[in-house]
Amino acid sequence: MFVNTLALRTHVDGQQDFLSLLAQVRNTCLEAYEHQDAPFEKVVDAVKPQRSMATTPLFQVMLVLQNTDAIIHASNVQPYVLETGISKFDLSLEVTEAPHGLSCIMEYSTTLFKPETIARLCRHF
Incomplete structure (x- = not known):
């Protein structure tokens, strides 16, 4: 990395x-x-x-900005989405710059947040 x-x-x-x-x-x-x-x-x-097994040691929320334009738009590179089904953090937001604007992926702990809460958060964002 x-x-x-x-x-x-x-x-x-x-x-x-x-x-x-x-x-x-x-x-x-x-x-x-x-x-x-x-x-x-x-x-x-x-x-x-x-x-603690319940939380990560230094932070619980992660924001990732993917602004590596050269890699995203390379014709010989295909994105591979790895879905584990388990959130690594309480809340994470991955934002990718794209030609049409921003593309966002929200991942969250279902024990802490309801889907409606995350949907509302996404609308506000």
């Missing part, structure tokens, strides 16, 4: 307005990008999180 997972932690306060939250997330991202060369496995080793 030629990607590195960048874990970000954000505290969402119910009293905070959206623009403040957005500014907070922006600052968190900018700070994280300064250290993006650190391999994710090294971060996990350094943090030494308490392990």
Whole structure:
């Protein structure tokens, strides 16, 4: 793999307005990008999180942006969708840039979310 997972932690306060939250997330991202060369496995080793079979050690929600235009549109490359039937995280969203716009795949834990909730989330997104 030629990607590195960048874990970000954000505290969402119910009293905070959206623009403040957005500014907070922006600052968190900018700070994280300064250290993006650190391999994710090294971060996990350094943090030494308490392990649990119920959750992943550092994050529960993943956003993946696939913006590798050259690979997506190559005529000799065919995408292979691997469906395991099990969500690796509480919630994950994979966004792929395409000529017609964005293509999104939402994967979620059915023990935590109802299909109606995810459908509503997708409509808002």
